[in-house]
Amino acid sequence: MDPVEKIGIINSWVKKHLVLYTGATRHSFILSISDGTIDFSSFKRWLGQDYIFVREFVPFAASVLLKASKNSDDSSDMEVVLSALASLSDEISWFKKEAAKWDVPLSNVIVHKSNQNYCRFLESLTLPEAEYPVVITALWAIETVYQESFSHCLEDGNKTPPELQEACKRWGSEGFGEYCHSLQKIANRCLEKASDEELKKAEVTFLRVLELEIEFWNMSHGGPK
C-alpha cells in the first residue's frame, strides 16, 4: 500500500472508497455517452436539472472563496477558487444556449428530488460552521467527478455522439483537469493541517458528494421522481 505521505490524503481516500468513486465517475449515464447509446431525452433531462444545480453552485463557490480569503495561509488558493467562480458565468450562458438548441425549457423546471437534496447539501456547506478543509474537499470532489466522467467520453476509441462533444469538452478538457488538480493540491495541504474532527468531516463530505453525484446521474438516466 502507498503511504499517505506519498500519495496525499485525497488519493488515499479515493483508493479507500474506490467502488463508490468509480460508481460516480463511470456511471451508466456517462458510459452510454461514451459508447454512443445515450437516449437524448436523458441528456435533455440532465441539461435542465444541471442548469438549476449550477445556479445553486454559485453561492456555494462564493462561500468557499470567502473562506479561502479568510482562512487560507496561501494567497494562491483564492485565485484558484476565483477562477472557478468567474467561469460559472460562462457556464450559465452555455446552459442557456445549449437548452435553446435542444428545446429544453429552463423556466419553471420541476426540480427533481435528487437535485433538491444535492442543492440543500450545498447550502449546508455555505454555513460559517462548515470548515475550510471540509468545503475545499467538497469543491474538489464535485468538480472532479465531472472532470473524470466527461474526460472519459473524450478518450480515443469512444463513440461519443458529435452533438455531445462540446458538453464533454466543458468538463473533460485539459484546462478543467488542471483546475481540478490545483484544487486537489489545496485540499491536501489543508487536510494535512486539519484536526482529526475536521479530517473525519471532510472524508464523510467526500463520500456524501459521491452518493449525491450517483443519484444525480440516476435521475438523468430516468430514475423515479
Ligand SMILES: Cc1ncc(CN)c(N)n1
Ligand atoms: C451535479 C453536478 N456536479 C458537478 C458539476 C460541475 N460543476 C455540475 N455542473 N453538476
